[in-house]
Amino acid sequence: MSGRTLYDKLWDSHVVRDNGDGTALLYIDRHLVHEVTSPQAFEGLRLAGRRPWRPQANLATPDHNVPTTRRAEGISDPVSRLQVETLDANCREFGITEFTMDDPRQGIVHVIGPEEGFTLPGMTIVCGDSHTSTHGAFGALAFGIGTSEVEHVLATQCLVQKKSRAMRVTVAGHVGPGVTAKDIVLAIIGEIGTAGGTGYAIEFAGEAIQALSMEGRMTVCNMAIEAGARAGFIAVDDVTIDYVRGRPYAPTGELWERAVAAWRELHSDPDAVFDREVRLEAAAIEPQVTWGTSPEMVVPVSGRVPDPAQEPDPVKREGMEAALRYMALEPGTPVTDIRLDKVFIGSCTNSRIEDLRAAAQVVRGRRVADNIRLAMVVPGSGLVKRQAEAEGLDAVFREAGFEWREPGCSMCLAMNADRLEPGERCASTSNRNFEGRQGAGGRTHLVSPAMAAAAAVAGHFVDVREFGR
C-alpha cells in the first residue's frame, strides 16, 4: 500500500462516520463567522429552536461592510449597518466570541484566525467565505461553505462532505529577488487555469514554497480557490510551528509539546500518490500582472498584453476579446505602459505585516505619482495596523501620499464605501479581477504588494526588480 497524502491524513482524522454513499460526516474543529453569510443561518437556528453545538469553536468578526475611515462615527449605509448589528446581536444571543468593530483585534476573518492561534495545524476550518482556503497554510483542511452549511456547522459541528481528488503543485528551486508568494500563485493559476483545480484539493510543495514565511504561504493558499480548488494546503515544518508558538489561542506547556509532536506528522508520506502532479520551476517566475478579468489572465511584468488573434481556441479568443474591451487595453501593449488611477494594498491575500513591510520598503522616501488619484493601505487587522504603526510604516506610507486606513475587506469587493469609479484602473493586491468586483466598471490588475507600491510611485506598472535601490 502506498503512503498517505497530507489530505488523506487531514480527512481521515476528521471522519465521524462514513455514510456509505460516497459522502462522510466530517467533524469541523473551527468555524469563522462574518456578517454577510451568517444572518440566515442564525435565524434558521432560532426558528428550529437549536443552539450551537459547541459555541467556543466559533469566532466572529465583521469585515466586509465595515468602513475604513472615521470608524468612530459608525456605518452610514443602513443596510451595511444592519448586517453588522445583526452579527453583534446573534453572537450575544448564541454565546459566540466576536471581535466587534471597535475591538483592536477586529479584522478580516482570514487574517485574525491565524493571528490569534484560532487556526492551528491539523484542524478542519470552515467559514462562509470562499477564501477560507487561506488557513490551509498551516497544514489544515480549510474551505469555504454556503449559508445552509454555516447553519449546519453551527448546529452540529459537522458537515456532510465528499472527498476531493488530490493534486500536488511543486514549485521547484528558488525564486529570484523581487519575486513573492503572490507572483508564485499567480504563475500557478496562469499555468493550470482557473478551473484547473476543480474537484481537487491542492497541496503546494517544493523548495520555493518551503522557503516562504507563513504570510507568504497564506497568500498562496488564499488563491487556491482562484485555481478552482476549494482547499489548498502546505505541510507543517519549523516555520509553521514558530509562527503558532505564543499565539493567544495556541496550546502551552505540556500540551504544546504534545501538539507539536502530532503536527510533525502533517506532511505527505514520501511514497504517497497524487491524482495529479504539476511542476513549476521557481527560477522562471517573474513578478506577475493580470491583464484581464480572470486571475488566469496573467503575464510577467516584462511581457505584453496578449493578442487574441494568436489564440486558436474560439471560445478562449472571445473571452480574451471581451476582457480586453472591458479593460480598455490594446493587444501588444507592454505591461509597463499601463497607467493607473488607483492603488489598493490590502485584502486577505496581502494585508499582513510582511506585505506592508514589503510595500513600505519600496515607497520609503518616494512620492505617489501625480496621476494616481488614490493610493490606500488597508491593514488586514487591528493588530497588523498596530504593529505597522509601531514600526513606523504608517508614516512611510503617509509621507509618500498613501492613505492609511482602518482594517477590513475594503476595496477588495467594494461592499463598503471604498470602490472604483467606472473606468478607473487599479493596481490591487487582492485576489479577484472580475468585472465590477472593485466597483461597477472598475478595472483591476492583480499584483504583489511590492509591485503595487512601485506602480503607485511610477504611476504605471514597473518591474520592481529594476526599481531604484
Add this chain to the structure above:
Amino acid sequence: MEKFRTFTGIVAPLDRPNVDTDAIIPKQFLKSIRRTGFGPNLFDQWRYLDEGQPGQDHSRRPLNPDFVLNQPRYRDAQILLARENFGCGSSREHAVWALADYGFKVIIAPSFADIFYNNCFKNGLLPIVLDADTVDRLFHAVAAREGYALTVDLAAQTLTTPDGEVIPFEIDAFRKHRLLEGLDDIALTLQHAGEIRAYEERRRREAPWLFAPVGK
C-alpha cells in the same frame, strides 16, 4: 422542519416556461439578513406595478390585477402549477424561501432547474414532476373550475383531483423520507449525535488542544 402531511390545497396556474430565480425573487431583496419575510416580494416585478425596494410597506403598493396570484380565486393557493424549467438561473436559496414564505407547499411542473429542485427539499417544499400532457390537462381543469383543489398524499405518491382521479408521481425514496419525517439536513446529522459525541471524546483524549475554548 415540519413533517409533510397530506393536504388539499387550491391550485394557482403560472402559465409560462423558464421562470427564473430572478423573477421569483429580484436581486435587490438579497441584502436581507432574514430567511423569512420574502413572501411579499415573491414574483415582485410581475405582482406589483411599481418597482419594489427592500423595507417598503408592500400592502400600499399598486397591484398588477392581471397577475394570477392577485386574482381573488387564487389568493389562498398552496399549490403552484407551472411550466417547464421552473426555477432556472442563479442558485439563490432565497427563491425557495420566498415561495415557502408566501405559503406554497407544492410546485407541479414538467421539469425543474437542478439547483432549485435540490433547494426545495432543504426547505420543506415538494416539487412534483409530471409529464407535460398531464400538466397541460391540469392547466385546463384549473381554469375551468373556480376553487380547483388537489389532494397531495406524499406517502402514497399521489395527487387526487376534485373528480376523484388519482395521478401518481415519482420521487426518490431518500427525499420522500426526509420530507415525511420533517428531517432537514441538520436533523439528519443530529440523528448521529451519539457518534459525534463519541468522536469528540476520542479526539479530546488524542488531541485536547483542538478543544481549547475560544475566550474573550
